[in-house]
Amino acid sequence: MSRQVQINKIVGRLVAKKREAVSLTQEDVAGRLNLNTESYGRIERGVTPLTVSRLVKLATLFQCGIDELVLETSTGLTGQAQYIANMLDGVSSSDRDEIVKIVEKICALSHKKHLKSIKPY
Template sequence: MPEEEKQLAAVVGRAIAKRRIASHLTQERVAERLGIGVEAMSRIERGLALPTVVRLGELADIFDCDIADLLTETSSRATDQASQLARLLSKLSGPDRTMVLGIVETLTERLEQGRP
């Protein structure tokens, strides 16, 4: 597996594991619903196997999320991270979103000042 594909498999695997845990499901239960073995499920979560698009769709259905969430949730790309922040903020009330935005702005300013 090429290095770029390995990195993608690792990112997707972490997102799948995170969603599974948040859904209070075991690897065994997810594997059963997918019709695969537990070892195959473990390999996906560990980033040793990259799921097909069809399998990503099945996982998204199980976790009640979009396929894109499984591809971008743990991405290090700024645009993917911005989308993740937008999803998180959308769950909050207006005043809470404003508070979080203020915290992020303050933190960003401090981190920028600390750069050489």
């Protein structure tokens, strides 16, 4: 499978996931993109690549960033940090401060637990 086909499949899967998350059907989205349902389904299956124009329309329709439609969530630290940042989008500054304090406490507990499991020399 070529790299382009792999990318199309990943993007299609992410688009489908986001569409489902906002409770829209393929028919709903196809209509808003002026496509028939079969053509839109090919995008979600990765058979047809997305144009930049349609990608922008989908991001607007799903009320998300374009990055959420083209980047898989990574298990790496950077990807996880971006995932958390996306979740905090729209949360007030004071609430974010409280969330940071809670995360700091959880991390401190986790580090203590980890340190206890390490055997001294």
